[in-house]
Amino acid sequence: MSREIINTAEGRLEYTITHRPRVTRRLHMELDKSGGLVVVAPRHWTKAHVEATLVDNTARVERFMLKARERQQGELRFVNGELHFYLGGKYPLVTGAATGCKSGVIFDRRELCVMVRQPGPAAIRAALLKWYRRQAAEIFSERMRVISRKAAWTRNRQVQLQLRTMKRTWGNCSAKGVIKLNTHLVKAPMPVIDSVIAHELCHLEEMNHGRAFYALLQGLNPHWRRDRARLRLEGHVYLQ
């Protein structure tokens, strides 16, 4: 098995090709232990044919990887000691019973301390989500202010930010200038958060992903390709 790299409409795709006696007609996909894509191809297919098939089915490949990585990652259990993300860092949960009005989350840069009245996964999950939402509201609006200063087209424009907990999307922008960002994005490193905000700010001017859109984005974030690849690779771990 050798590592192959191709460029598709969705960016760089790394994979390994392997053959198996039973796979004789269609391309089959799976993940290796580290979450890398393994393409099981019919034995008579050339490497060029495999490549062309992947390029033609980019959206399907992306969908497969997202779902398979989610499955591989396993469900979060919201228990003591479990690692949770915040701004790209991984922190253990320290859970405890809250007394009086002390329920909530305290983050001290080493751990996420979650105090709830009746400890249990559902209550811990709810308290965490509430905390993430508060952090996201503060951080996203501040970053949006900073990045907007470099985006001349946002001047004299009313931009409204809304937070949503979304399963597949990181953000979107409506024709009315409402930017919705995924609350889970606050688990990603700051450059990745910035890149999603930059992307949505460009949609205020260019609704479609055309040439003009990418020209704007290139000016606002020259590293957008790298950031997008990173979000594609790591994103599934933030989406719970």
Ligand SMILES: [Zn+2]
């Ligand atoms: Zn877009």
